[in-house]
Amino acid sequence: MKDAGKYVWTAIIVALLAHFAFIHAVPRVMMWVAIDRVSGEGARYNAWTFADRVTPLSRTIVRPSPDFAYSACAYDLSDGPIMITATPWDAYWSLSLYADNSDNFFVVDDREARAGAEITLIRRRATPPDDAARVIESPTTRGIALIRRLAPDLESYNAAAEVARGDVCASFDTLRVPAT
Amino acid sequence: MLRRVAAWTAAILAGLVLGGASAWAALEIGRGNFGERYGAWSHSRATGSTAAGPYTRAIIARDGLLALSAREALYFNLTQDDQGAPLSENCSYELTGRPLNTRWWSVTLYADDSFLAQNEDHAASIDASHVSPGPDGRWRARVSTVRGDAAYWLSSRNARRDFSLTLRIYNPHRDFQASEETLPTLTRLSCLGES
Numbered sequence: 001m002k003d004a005g006k007y008v009w010t011a012i013i014v015a016l017l018a019h020f021a022f023i024h025a026v027p028r029v030m031m032w033v034a035i036d037r038v039s040g041e042g043a044r045y046n047a048w049t050f051a052d053r054v055t056p057l058s059r060t061i062v063r064p065s066p067d068f069a070y071s072a073c074a075y076d077l078s079d080g081p082i083m084i085t086a087t088p089w090d091a092y093w094s095l096s097l098y099a100d101n102s103d104n105f106f107v108v109d110d111r112e113a114r115a116g117a118e119i120t121l122i123r124r125r126a127t128p129p130d131d132a133a134r135v136i137e138s139p140t141t142r143g144i145a146l147i148r149r150l151a152p153d154l155e156s157y158n159a160a161a162e163v164a165r166g167d168v169c170a171s172f173d174t175l176r177v178p179a180t
Numbered sequence: 181m182l183r184r185v186a187a188w189t190a191a192i193l194a195g196l197v198l199g200g201a202s203a204w205a206a207l208e209i210g211r212g213n214f215g216e217r218y219g220a221w222s223h224s225r226a227t228g229s230t231a232a233g234p235y236t237r238a239i240i241a242r243d244g245l246l247a248l249s250a251r252e253a254l255y256f257n258l259t260q261d262d263q264g265a266p267l268s269e270n271c272s273y274e275l276t277g278r279p280l281n282t283r284w285w286s287v288t289l290y291a292d293d294s295f296l297a298q299n300e301d302h303a304a305s306i307d308a309s310h311v312s313p314g315p316d317g318r319w320r321a322r323v324s325t326v327r328g329d330a331a332y333w334l335s336s337r338n339a340r341r342d343f344s345l346t347l348r349i350y351n352p353h354r355d356f357q358a359s360e361e362t363l364p365t366l367t368r369l370s371c372l373g374e375s
Contacts, residue, residue, distance in 0.1 A: 003187070007191040010191040012195065014194075014196060014199065015199040017199065018198070018200055018203070019199040019202050019203045023203050023234045026237075027238055027240070034245060055296065056295070062245055063243065063288075065286065066304050067286050067305055067307050092350060096252070103232070104248055104249045107249060111351065139230075150309075152286075152305075152310065
Protein backbone atom coordinates (compact mmCIF):
# COMPACT_ATOMS: atom_id res chain seq x y z
CA MET A 1 0.00 0.00 0.00
CA LYS A 2 2.89 2.29 0.84
CA ASP A 3 4.09 1.96 -2.80
CA ALA A 4 0.73 3.01 -4.25
CA GLY A 5 1.87 6.61 -4.63
CA LYS A 6 4.68 5.80 -7.02
CA TYR A 7 2.41 3.65 -9.17
CA VAL A 8 -0.13 6.46 -9.36
CA TRP A 9 2.54 8.97 -10.28
CA THR A 10 3.88 6.60 -12.92
CA ALA A 11 0.40 6.26 -14.40
CA ILE A 12 -0.04 10.05 -14.44
CA ILE A 13 3.34 10.66 -16.11
CA VAL A 14 2.73 7.94 -18.69
CA ALA A 15 -0.75 9.39 -19.29
CA LEU A 16 0.69 12.86 -19.94
CA LEU A 17 3.34 11.49 -22.31
CA ALA A 18 0.78 9.33 -24.11
CA HIS A 19 -1.62 12.27 -24.39
CA PHE A 20 0.90 14.54 -26.10
CA ALA A 21 2.35 11.73 -28.21
CA PHE A 22 -1.17 10.93 -29.44
CA ILE A 23 -1.94 14.57 -30.27
CA HIS A 24 1.33 14.95 -32.18
CA ALA A 25 0.87 11.62 -33.95
CA VAL A 26 -2.65 12.23 -35.31
CA PRO A 27 -1.76 14.59 -38.21
CA ARG A 28 1.35 12.57 -39.09
CA VAL A 29 -0.51 9.28 -39.18
CA MET A 30 -3.31 10.85 -41.23
CA MET A 31 -0.73 12.21 -43.68
CA TRP A 32 1.10 8.88 -43.87
CA VAL A 33 -2.18 7.23 -44.79
CA ALA A 34 -2.89 9.95 -47.37
CA ILE A 35 0.63 9.69 -48.84
CA ASP A 36 0.27 5.92 -48.97
CA ARG A 37 -3.04 6.19 -50.82
CA VAL A 38 -1.90 8.88 -53.24
CA SER A 39 1.32 7.00 -54.01
CA GLY A 40 -0.49 3.72 -54.61
CA GLU A 41 0.93 2.18 -51.43
CA GLY A 42 4.38 3.57 -52.14
CA ALA A 43 4.58 2.44 -55.77
CA ARG A 44 4.23 5.87 -57.38
CA TYR A 45 6.14 8.77 -55.85
CA ASN A 46 6.90 11.98 -57.75
CA ALA A 47 4.12 11.52 -60.31
CA TRP A 48 0.76 13.26 -60.64
CA THR A 49 -2.43 11.28 -60.26
CA PHE A 50 -5.56 12.93 -61.61
CA ALA A 51 -8.30 11.99 -59.20
CA ASP A 52 -11.68 10.63 -60.25
CA ARG A 53 -14.47 13.13 -59.98
CA VAL A 54 -15.54 13.51 -56.35
CA THR A 55 -18.64 11.41 -55.65
CA PRO A 56 -20.14 9.80 -52.55
CA LEU A 57 -17.80 6.88 -53.28
CA SER A 58 -14.66 9.05 -52.93
CA ARG A 59 -12.85 7.91 -49.80
CA THR A 60 -9.22 8.95 -50.26
CA ILE A 61 -9.22 12.25 -48.35
CA VAL A 62 -11.84 13.51 -45.88
CA ARG A 63 -14.15 16.38 -46.84
CA PRO A 64 -13.43 16.44 -50.57
CA SER A 65 -15.10 19.20 -52.56
CA PRO A 66 -17.17 17.98 -55.53
CA ASP A 67 -16.56 21.36 -57.19
CA PHE A 68 -12.87 20.74 -57.83
CA ALA A 69 -10.80 18.54 -60.11
CA TYR A 70 -7.86 17.37 -58.01
CA SER A 71 -4.42 16.24 -59.08
CA ALA A 72 -2.21 14.84 -56.33
CA CYS A 73 1.47 13.94 -56.22
CA ALA A 74 3.06 12.17 -53.26
CA TYR A 75 6.60 13.50 -53.29
CA ASP A 76 9.76 11.98 -51.91
CA LEU A 77 12.95 14.07 -51.86
CA SER A 78 15.20 11.25 -50.67
CA ASP A 79 16.93 11.07 -54.05
CA GLY A 80 17.18 14.81 -54.63
CA PRO A 81 15.08 17.72 -55.82
CA ILE A 82 11.94 17.38 -57.89
CA MET A 83 10.32 19.69 -60.37
CA ILE A 84 6.63 20.47 -60.07
CA THR A 85 4.65 22.33 -62.69
CA ALA A 86 0.97 23.21 -62.94
CA THR A 87 -0.63 24.00 -66.27
CA PRO A 88 -2.90 27.06 -66.16
CA TRP A 89 -6.66 26.69 -66.10
CA ASP A 90 -9.43 29.07 -67.19
CA ALA A 91 -11.03 29.34 -63.76
CA TYR A 92 -9.55 29.28 -60.24
CA TRP A 93 -6.64 26.89 -59.77
CA SER A 94 -3.95 26.54 -57.15
CA LEU A 95 -0.89 24.45 -56.44
CA SER A 96 -0.36 23.70 -52.76
CA LEU A 97 2.30 21.73 -50.89
CA TYR A 98 1.81 19.85 -47.62
CA ALA A 99 4.50 18.59 -45.25
CA ASP A 100 4.11 15.18 -43.64
CA ASN A 101 2.67 16.82 -40.51
CA SER A 102 -0.18 18.26 -42.68
CA ASP A 103 1.12 21.87 -42.73
CA ASN A 104 0.28 23.76 -45.93
CA PHE A 105 3.72 25.34 -46.33
CA PHE A 106 3.32 26.70 -49.86
CA VAL A 107 0.50 27.76 -52.15
CA VAL A 108 0.38 29.62 -55.42
CA ASP A 109 -2.75 30.34 -57.43
CA ASP A 110 -3.76 31.73 -60.80
CA ARG A 111 -3.70 35.33 -59.52
CA GLU A 112 0.05 35.07 -59.01
CA ALA A 113 0.85 32.62 -61.78
CA ARG A 114 -1.44 33.28 -64.71
CA ALA A 115 0.84 31.39 -67.09
CA GLY A 116 1.12 28.37 -64.79
CA ALA A 117 3.51 27.47 -62.00
CA GLU A 118 6.93 25.89 -62.06
CA ILE A 119 8.87 25.17 -58.88
CA THR A 120 11.86 23.14 -57.79
CA LEU A 121 11.24 21.42 -54.48
CA ILE A 122 14.24 20.63 -52.29
CA ARG A 123 14.84 19.38 -48.76
CA ARG A 124 15.40 22.03 -46.14
CA ARG A 125 18.91 23.47 -46.34
CA ALA A 126 19.77 21.35 -49.41
CA THR A 127 21.65 23.03 -52.25
CA PRO A 128 19.33 23.72 -55.19
CA PRO A 129 20.39 22.79 -58.72
CA ASP A 130 22.05 25.65 -60.62
CA ASP A 131 19.36 25.76 -63.28
CA ALA A 132 16.45 25.42 -60.86
CA ALA A 133 13.32 27.49 -61.30
CA ARG A 134 11.62 28.99 -58.24
CA VAL A 135 13.08 27.02 -55.35
CA ILE A 136 10.87 25.94 -52.43
CA GLU A 137 12.22 24.16 -49.37
CA SER A 138 10.11 21.33 -47.99
CA PRO A 139 10.18 21.02 -44.19
CA THR A 140 9.95 17.23 -44.55
CA THR A 141 11.35 14.67 -46.99
CA ARG A 142 7.93 13.43 -47.96
CA GLY A 143 4.64 15.20 -48.47
CA ILE A 144 1.85 15.85 -50.93
CA ALA A 145 1.51 18.35 -53.78
CA LEU A 146 -2.07 19.14 -54.74
CA ILE A 147 -3.55 21.01 -57.68
CA ARG A 148 -7.13 22.21 -57.37
CA ARG A 149 -8.95 23.28 -60.52
CA LEU A 150 -12.41 24.71 -60.13
CA ALA A 151 -14.63 22.38 -62.17
CA PRO A 152 -18.14 22.25 -60.71
CA ASP A 153 -19.69 20.23 -63.57
CA LEU A 154 -18.80 17.18 -65.65
CA GLU A 155 -17.90 19.20 -68.73
CA SER A 156 -15.37 21.34 -66.90
CA TYR A 157 -14.06 18.30 -65.03
CA ASN A 158 -13.34 16.56 -68.36
CA ALA A 159 -11.64 19.71 -69.66
CA ALA A 160 -9.53 19.85 -66.49
CA ALA A 161 -8.51 16.23 -67.06
CA GLU A 162 -7.10 17.24 -70.45
CA VAL A 163 -5.26 20.24 -69.03
CA ALA A 164 -3.83 18.14 -66.20
CA ARG A 165 -1.94 16.02 -68.72
CA GLY A 166 0.54 18.89 -69.00
CA ASP A 167 1.38 18.93 -65.27
CA VAL A 168 4.79 17.65 -64.18
CA CYS A 169 5.88 16.12 -60.89
CA ALA A 170 9.20 14.35 -61.42
CA SER A 171 12.76 14.02 -60.25
CA PHE A 172 14.75 17.05 -61.34
CA ASP A 173 17.51 14.88 -62.79
CA THR A 174 15.22 12.85 -65.04
CA LEU A 175 13.96 16.06 -66.66
CA ARG A 176 17.41 17.35 -67.56
CA VAL A 177 18.19 17.13 -71.26
CA PRO A 178 21.64 15.59 -71.62
CA ALA A 179 24.18 17.84 -73.33
CA THR A 180 25.02 16.79 -76.86
CA MET B 181 8.48 -9.74 -7.16
CA LEU B 182 5.74 -10.89 -9.51
CA ARG B 183 3.27 -8.66 -7.76
CA ARG B 184 5.56 -5.68 -8.22
CA VAL B 185 5.98 -6.35 -11.97
CA ALA B 186 2.21 -6.64 -12.31
CA ALA B 187 1.73 -3.35 -10.45
CA TRP B 188 4.20 -1.50 -12.68
CA THR B 189 2.63 -3.01 -15.80
CA ALA B 190 -0.84 -2.03 -14.62
CA ALA B 191 0.34 1.53 -13.86
CA ILE B 192 1.89 1.93 -17.31
CA LEU B 193 -1.13 0.41 -19.07
CA ALA B 194 -3.49 2.62 -17.08
CA GLY B 195 -1.40 5.64 -18.05
CA LEU B 196 -1.46 4.69 -21.73
CA VAL B 197 -5.23 4.18 -21.71
CA LEU B 198 -5.81 7.39 -19.78
CA GLY B 199 -3.48 9.37 -22.07
CA GLY B 200 -5.04 8.01 -25.24
CA ALA B 201 -8.59 8.53 -23.99
CA SER B 202 -7.90 12.06 -22.77
CA ALA B 203 -6.29 12.97 -26.11
CA TRP B 204 -9.27 11.59 -27.99
CA ALA B 205 -11.64 13.46 -25.70
CA ALA B 206 -9.64 16.67 -26.16
CA LEU B 207 -10.00 16.36 -29.95
CA GLU B 208 -13.72 15.63 -29.69
CA ILE B 209 -14.32 18.58 -27.36
CA GLY B 210 -12.05 20.80 -29.43
CA ARG B 211 -13.90 19.79 -32.57
CA GLY B 212 -17.12 21.19 -31.16
CA ASN B 213 -15.56 24.37 -29.79
CA PHE B 214 -13.12 24.98 -32.58
CA GLY B 215 -11.66 28.42 -33.23
CA GLU B 216 -13.88 31.44 -33.64
CA ARG B 217 -17.66 31.27 -33.90
CA TYR B 218 -19.87 33.34 -36.18
CA GLY B 219 -23.41 32.42 -35.32
CA ALA B 220 -23.59 28.66 -35.82
CA TRP B 221 -20.44 28.58 -37.99
CA SER B 222 -17.06 27.68 -36.54
CA HIS B 223 -13.78 28.63 -38.13
CA SER B 224 -10.07 28.57 -37.37
CA ARG B 225 -7.62 30.90 -39.05
CA ALA B 226 -4.90 28.45 -38.08
CA THR B 227 -6.18 25.86 -40.55
CA GLY B 228 -3.28 24.61 -42.69
CA SER B 229 -0.97 27.16 -41.12
CA THR B 230 2.60 26.24 -40.28
CA ALA B 231 1.98 28.16 -37.04
CA ALA B 232 -0.94 25.95 -36.02
CA GLY B 233 -0.68 24.44 -32.55
CA PRO B 234 -0.65 20.67 -32.08
CA TYR B 235 -4.33 20.47 -31.08
CA THR B 236 -5.49 22.59 -34.04
CA ARG B 237 -3.33 20.55 -36.38
CA ALA B 238 -4.76 17.29 -35.04
CA ILE B 239 -8.37 18.48 -35.28
CA ILE B 240 -7.85 19.74 -38.84
CA ALA B 241 -6.11 16.51 -39.84
CA ARG B 242 -9.10 14.50 -38.69
CA ASP B 243 -11.76 16.70 -40.24
CA GLY B 244 -10.10 18.57 -43.10
CA LEU B 245 -6.80 17.07 -44.13
CA LEU B 246 -5.12 18.99 -46.99
CA ALA B 247 -7.03 22.17 -46.23
CA LEU B 248 -5.54 25.38 -47.57
CA SER B 249 -4.12 28.04 -45.29
CA ALA B 250 -6.21 31.13 -44.54
CA ARG B 251 -4.13 33.12 -47.01
CA GLU B 252 -5.84 31.18 -49.81
CA ALA B 253 -9.16 29.96 -48.48
CA LEU B 254 -11.37 30.15 -45.42
CA TYR B 255 -13.35 27.16 -44.15
CA PHE B 256 -16.41 27.43 -41.93
CA ASN B 257 -18.21 24.42 -40.47
CA LEU B 258 -21.76 24.20 -39.25
CA THR B 259 -23.02 21.25 -37.20
CA GLN B 260 -26.11 22.67 -35.49
CA ASP B 261 -29.29 24.34 -36.61
CA ASP B 262 -30.67 27.68 -35.39
CA GLN B 263 -32.11 25.96 -32.31
CA GLY B 264 -28.84 24.36 -31.32
CA ALA B 265 -29.83 20.84 -32.39
CA PRO B 266 -27.50 18.52 -34.35
CA LEU B 267 -28.31 18.36 -38.06
CA SER B 268 -30.39 15.35 -39.06
CA GLU B 269 -31.79 13.98 -42.29
CA ASN B 270 -35.12 13.69 -40.47
CA CYS B 271 -35.40 17.47 -40.63
CA SER B 272 -35.49 19.93 -43.48
CA TYR B 273 -33.75 23.28 -43.34
CA GLU B 274 -33.43 26.48 -45.31
CA LEU B 275 -30.00 27.97 -45.89
CA THR B 276 -30.08 31.62 -46.88
CA GLY B 277 -27.40 34.16 -47.52
CA ARG B 278 -26.25 37.20 -49.43
CA PRO B 279 -23.51 37.15 -52.06
CA LEU B 280 -20.19 36.91 -50.24
CA ASN B 281 -17.40 39.36 -50.82
CA THR B 282 -15.08 36.79 -52.28
CA ARG B 283 -13.96 35.41 -55.60
CA TRP B 284 -15.78 32.10 -55.18
CA TRP B 285 -17.62 30.22 -52.46
CA SER B 286 -19.38 26.90 -51.98
CA VAL B 287 -21.39 25.06 -49.34
CA THR B 288 -21.00 21.27 -49.20
CA LEU B 289 -22.91 18.75 -47.12
CA TYR B 290 -20.95 15.96 -45.40
CA ALA B 291 -22.25 12.92 -43.52
CA ASP B 292 -20.96 12.28 -40.00
CA ASP B 293 -17.95 10.38 -41.42
CA SER B 294 -16.76 13.60 -43.17
CA PHE B 295 -17.42 12.16 -46.64
CA LEU B 296 -20.26 12.98 -49.03
CA ALA B 297 -23.60 11.40 -48.09
CA GLN B 298 -24.25 8.09 -49.84
CA ASN B 299 -26.88 9.15 -52.34
CA GLU B 300 -27.04 9.70 -56.10
CA ASP B 301 -28.85 13.01 -56.01
CA HIS B 302 -25.84 14.98 -57.34
CA ALA B 303 -26.76 17.69 -54.86
CA ALA B 304 -23.88 17.63 -52.39
CA SER B 305 -22.85 21.21 -53.02
CA ILE B 306 -24.02 24.63 -54.12
CA ASP B 307 -21.55 27.23 -55.28
CA ALA B 308 -21.24 30.86 -56.31
CA SER B 309 -21.16 30.06 -60.01
CA HIS B 310 -24.65 28.53 -59.94
CA VAL B 311 -26.51 30.43 -57.22
CA SER B 312 -28.24 33.75 -57.88
CA PRO B 313 -29.87 35.95 -55.26
CA GLY B 314 -33.56 36.81 -55.44
CA PRO B 315 -35.10 40.31 -55.60
CA ASP B 316 -34.39 40.78 -51.87
CA GLY B 317 -30.68 40.22 -52.46
CA ARG B 318 -30.66 36.84 -50.73
CA TRP B 319 -30.28 33.33 -52.15
CA ARG B 320 -32.13 30.40 -50.62
CA ALA B 321 -31.27 26.71 -50.67
CA ARG B 322 -33.19 23.78 -49.23
CA VAL B 323 -31.31 21.23 -47.11
CA SER B 324 -33.47 18.12 -47.06
CA THR B 325 -33.87 14.62 -48.39
CA VAL B 326 -36.07 15.78 -51.29
CA ARG B 327 -35.80 18.84 -53.48
CA GLY B 328 -39.46 19.83 -53.57
CA ASP B 329 -39.92 23.22 -55.22
CA ALA B 330 -36.56 24.60 -54.10
CA ALA B 331 -34.42 26.44 -56.65
CA TYR B 332 -31.24 25.26 -54.97
CA TRP B 333 -30.86 22.06 -53.01
CA LEU B 334 -28.39 20.26 -50.77
CA SER B 335 -29.47 16.65 -50.44
CA SER B 336 -29.31 15.21 -46.93
CA ARG B 337 -30.63 11.83 -48.05
CA ASN B 338 -28.65 9.09 -46.26
CA ALA B 339 -26.69 11.76 -44.36
CA ARG B 340 -28.22 10.36 -41.18
CA ARG B 341 -27.70 12.32 -37.97
CA ASP B 342 -24.84 14.69 -37.15
CA PHE B 343 -24.15 15.70 -40.71
CA SER B 344 -22.45 19.02 -41.29
CA LEU B 345 -22.08 21.84 -43.79
CA THR B 346 -18.77 23.32 -44.88
CA LEU B 347 -18.61 26.81 -46.34
CA ARG B 348 -15.50 27.39 -48.45
CA ILE B 349 -14.47 30.92 -49.27
CA TYR B 350 -11.71 31.17 -51.87
CA ASN B 351 -9.64 34.30 -52.37
CA PRO B 352 -11.73 36.46 -50.03
CA HIS B 353 -11.56 40.11 -50.96
CA ARG B 354 -9.49 42.40 -48.78
CA ASP B 355 -12.54 43.88 -47.08
CA PHE B 356 -14.26 40.53 -46.45
CA GLN B 357 -15.32 40.30 -42.84
CA ALA B 358 -16.74 37.08 -41.48
CA SER B 359 -19.66 37.76 -39.17
CA GLU B 360 -23.02 36.35 -38.22
CA GLU B 361 -24.59 38.87 -40.63
CA THR B 362 -22.38 38.14 -43.65
CA LEU B 363 -22.37 34.33 -43.45
CA PRO B 364 -25.37 32.21 -44.53
CA THR B 365 -28.02 31.30 -41.96
CA LEU B 366 -29.51 27.84 -41.48
CA THR B 367 -33.11 27.66 -40.25
CA ARG B 368 -34.91 24.45 -39.33
CA LEU B 369 -38.23 24.24 -41.16
CA SER B 370 -39.64 20.98 -39.84
CA CYS B 371 -38.77 17.48 -38.66
CA LEU B 372 -40.39 14.10 -39.21
CA GLY B 373 -42.78 13.33 -36.41
CA GLU B 374 -43.39 16.98 -35.55
CA SER B 375 -46.98 17.97 -35.59
